[in-house]
Amino acid sequence: MSIDWSPLWLSLRVAAISTLVSVVLGVALAWLLAHRQFRGRDVLDAGVMLPLVLPPTVLGYYLLVLLGRESALGQIYESVFGQPLVFTWQAAVVAAMFHSLPLLVKWSRSALESVDHSYEWAARSLGASELRTFWRVSLPLARRSILAAAALSFARALGDFGVTIMIAGNIPGQTQTVSVAIYDAVESGNGTLARTLVIVVSLTAILILTLANRISRPEPAEASK
Amino acid sequence: MIQARLRKQLGSFRLEAEFEARAGVTVLFGASGSGKTLTLDCIAGFRQPDEGRILLDDAILYDAAAKVNVPPRERRCGYVFQNYALFPHMTLRQNLEFAVEPLPRLERHRRVNEMIDKFKLADAVARRPAELSGGQRQRGSIARALLASPKLLLLDEPARGLDAPLRADLYEVLRQVRAEFALPIILVTHDLDEGCQLGDEMLIMSHGRLVQTGPPAGIVTQPASLDVARLLGQYNLLPAEILQLDPQRGTSLLRVLDHEIPGRYYPGHFKGDRVWLCVRHSSLSARPLEGRLGPHEIAVTLQRTSIRARGVLLEFEQGLAVEAAEADNRKEWAVAFPPSALHVLSK
Numbered sequence: 001m002s003i004d005w006s007p008l009w010l011s012l013r014v015a016a017i018s019t020l021v022s023v024v025l026g027v028a029l030a031w032l033l034a035h036r037q038f039r040g041r042d043v044l045d046a047g048v049m050l051p052l053v054l055p056p057t058v059l060g061y062y063l064l065v066l067l068g069r070e071s072a073l074g075q076i077y078e079s080v081f082g083q084p085l086v087f088t089w090q091a092a093v094v095a096a097m098f099h100s101l102p103l104l105v106k107w108s109r110s111a112l113e114s115v116d117h118s119y120e121w122a123a124r125s126l127g128a129s130e131l132r133t134f135w136r137v138s139l140p141l142a143r144r145s146i147l148a149a150a151a152l153s154f155a156r157a158l159g160d161f162g163v164t165i166m167i168a169g170n171i172p173g174q175t176q177t178v179s180v181a182i183y184d185a186v187e188s189g190n191g192t193l194a195r196t197l198v199i200v201v202s203l204t205a206i207l208i209l210t211l212a213n214r215i216s217r218p219e220p221a222e223a224s225k
Numbered sequence: 226m227i228q229a230r231l232r233k234q235l236g237s238f239r240l241e242a243e244f245e246a247r248a249g250v251t252v253l254f255g256a257s258g259s260g261k262t263l264t265l266d267c268i269a270g271f272r273q274p275d276e277g278r279i280l281l282d283d284a285i286l287y288d289a290a291a292k293v294n295v296p297p298r299e300r301r302c303g304y305v306f307q308n309y310a311l312f313p314h315m316t317l318r319q320n321l322e323f324a325v326e327p328l329p330r331l332e333r334h335r336r337v338n339e340m341i342d343k344f345k346l347a348d349a350v351a352r353r354p355a356e357l358s359g360g361q362r363q364r365g366s367i368a369r370a371l372l373a374s375p376k377l378l379l380l381d382e383p384a385r386g387l388d389a390p391l392r393a394d395l396y397e398v399l400r401q402v403r404a405e406f407a408l409p410i411i412l413v414t415h416d417l418d419e420g421c422q423l424g425d426e427m428l429i430m431s432h433g434r435l436v437q438t439g440p441p442a443g444i445v446t447q448p449a450s451l452d453v454a455r456l457l458g459q460y461n462l463l464p465a466e467i468l469q470l471d472p473q474r475g476t477s478l479l480r481v482l483d484h485e486i487p488g489r490y491y492p493g494h495f496k497g498d499r500v501w502l503c504v505r506h507s508s509l510s511a512r513p514l515e516g517r518l519g520p521h522e523i524a525v526t527l528q529r530t531s532i533r534a535r536g537v538l539l540e541f542e543q544g545l546a547v548e549a550a551e552a553d554n555r556k557e558w559a560v561a562f563p564p565s566a567l568h569v570l571s572k
Contacts, residue, residue: 121271122310124297126324126373136323140314 003196006173007181010089014177015157018096022157023150026104027112031134033105034112048105051098056162059098063167067094087169092177095163100153107152111145112138148216155208158201227377227409231267232276240264240274240433246377246409250399252424252441253413256456260433261413265379268411269304270297281376303375307382309366311354317365318350324372340368343405344398359387360394367398371406378402378410384419392419399423417457421445429453445505451570454503461509461545465502465569467494479567482543484523488567500569508566511539511547514557522559530554 032038033045051059067074069084077085085091115138123133139146161179168175170184178197185194228245240260244251253261266272268279270286273294279287281302286295311320321340325333341347344364349357357365363383370378380399384392396419403410414420420427421441429437429444436456437449448454454462468485469478475490481502494500514524525541530552537552547560 116308116310118306118308118310119312121269121297122304122306122312122369123323124271125269125300125302125304126369127298127327128323129298132326137312141312 003193004172004181007176007178008197008200010092010176011158011178014089014092014096015100015154018093018100018157019150019154021093022097022100022104022153023146026101026149026153027108027139027146029105030108030112031138034109035130049102052102056160057166060095060163060166063094063098063163067091067167086167087171087175089168089175092160092164092168092175095167096157096160098163099160100157103153103156104146104149107149108142108146111142111149114145115141144215144217148212151208151212151215155205155212158204226282227268227411228278228280229264229268230277231264231274231279233263233267233272233274235263238433240267242428242430242433242435244428244435244438246411246426248407248409249425250403250410250412250423251426251428252420253411253428253430254415254417254420254424254456255430256415259430261415261430262381263433264430265304265381265411265413268377269302269379270295270300301374301376303370303373303378305366305370305378305380305383307385309354309362309383311357311362311366311369313354316351316353317346317357317361320354320365321350321369321372324369336372340372343401344368359391363387363391363395364398367402371402376408378406378408380410380412382413382415384414384416396423417445417459429456431456447568448503448570451501451503454501454570459506461502461504461506462570463502463504463543463545465500467491467496467498467500467569470494470496476564479569481562482523482525482545486521486523486562486564486567488562488564488569491569494569494571499572501572503568503570504562504566506538506546507548509547509560509562511549511558511560513553513555514559518559519561521563522561525558525560527554527556527558 029048033041064086065071067077067085069075069078069086074085085094119137119141120133123137128136159179160177161183164177165180170176170180176184178201182194182197185197226245226247230243231240233240238260240263242260242264253264255261263272267274268286274287274289276289277287278285278289281300285291285293286300287293311317312323315323318337321337322333325336328336341350344367346361346365346368349361349365354362384395387395399410399412412423424441427439427441427444428435431452437444437453444453445457448457448460451462454460463481466480467477468480470490471477472490477488477490479486479488479502518524525545527539527541529540531538531540532552533548536548536550539547539549539558541547541558541560545560
């Protein structure tokens with residue numbers, strides 16, 4: 001029997017896109033939380049972390065209500081892209097993001113906060129604006145930790161099950177990601193497919209962990225300081 | 226010229242200082258935790274005072290009453306950090322260029338190259354901070370601060386943790402900066418020797434307050450209070466009583482360590498005052514006791530001798546200590562108190 005690899009490719013694509021979006025959003029949010037004092041900061045901080053503690057089905061339910069075809073957001077999406085968001089692979093990206101974004105914000109924030117403040121102060125005393133200080137000093141100095149965080153949140157996005165099945169469903173070849181496919185294979189007694197996918201996903205996870213560890217290790221030149 | 230009046234509460238610590246500094250080196254001296262770095266951070270704008278006013282030349286940098294608080298990037302205060310804070314991911318040249326980025330390209334190039342020559346950094350510009358020698362890092366960070374055309378240079382203990390040759394290099398560079406750039410330099414240190422070598426003016430800070438200001442030589446010969454004398458740490462501080470005062474002859478008689486010794490006339494004090502006699506370890510001289518005591522001498526017993534970088538410190542009973550060239554283990558000594566070196570501090 002030949003193995004249908006489409007769930008794996010779909011999962012990789014979904015995880016890659018959700019990680020990319022999360023890195024941009026996550027680093028921006030992390031900078032806001034780490035460096036700015038504003039009203040509602042604590043609320044934002046808690047809000048960003050909420051998906052980490054809510055049960056996936058609860059989260060999925062909220063998203064279904066928020067993004068469904070009846071909802072305002074869902075209708076705006078539909079009028080812009082000409083198709084509904086829910087039960088498409090794009091919905092799987094949204095589902096994956098709800099797992100990768102909080103982790104990215106959390107890790108990027110601690111990466112930005114661990115940059116020795118004297119570098120940032122030095123940049124500002126040399127006439128650099130907040131934005132230039134961030135781009136030229138803080139971000140490059142935190143880049144390894146942020147890359148490692150991106151790798152780990154990619155791995156996390158790869159494995160989402162609960163939210164995906166709630167808002168993207170289980171349409172083979174369209175929204176069936178690898179975690180969903182494994183569940184499906186076990187349910188329908190297809191042991192070979194389940195075993196194969198389990199092994200491939202495990203190997204991918206190990207590979208990414210190794211990579212993340214290697215990235216976050218400082219360069220020898222920086223460590224000798 | 227910088228004029229500052231600062232007040233800031235941080236937990237139970239309270240900074241309350243008012244001073245001004247002109248072109249030349251003003252040393253801010255004090256123990257760790259006395260508020261020196263906090264003072265620099267308030268001037269540079271990294272921390273905001275609760276009250277006060279900071280004026281740099283004619284520009285108001287901070288004024289609590291008028292609610293003016295200029296951000297650090299517009300204050301034109303060069304800051305040399307204790308760790309130098311050269312950006313580790315850039316080469317030294319990129320570090321220097323960072324300070325002149327708003328300028329046109331050619332001008333940028335010219336200014337950076339000029340600084341590289343001035344601070345002998347030609348061999349170092351292509352390397353990253355981690356690959357630079359300690360001296361290059363130090364000069365690089367001063368050059369970078371100066372490239373931004375500051376009107377004031379702040380240095381936070383730049384010599385801390387350096388060995389003697391590097392320290393000497395740094396002092397040389399600072400003398401060069403003082404000679405070539407006409408700007409006020411505020412140097413924070415807790416090394417008295419360094420402060421005296423480099424400072425045109427000295428501000429002594431203790432527990433968030435300025436306790437004495439003036440030229441270093443004046444402060445060292447005449448600390449204004451017991452606090453300052455203890456902080457400078459090179460004085461005998463002995464309880465004494467003024468037995469006689471003679472304004473006509475300009476003399477006095479003091480009772481110290483149960484001996485009577487002649488002193489100067491001390492204006493502002495009265496006969497019978499109990500005071501602290503303050504005299505530098507190096508102003509006293511000691512000889513093994515043989516024959517009779519001279520008029521300025523008292524007899525004391527040696528308790529121990531401790532080796533110092535220069536010579537030894539002979540330590541006698543009741544906390545009396547005298548600097549001497551070499552160690553000698555005899556017990557009985559005569560210590561001479563030259564009247565001109567004897568200062569008194571009110572109790």
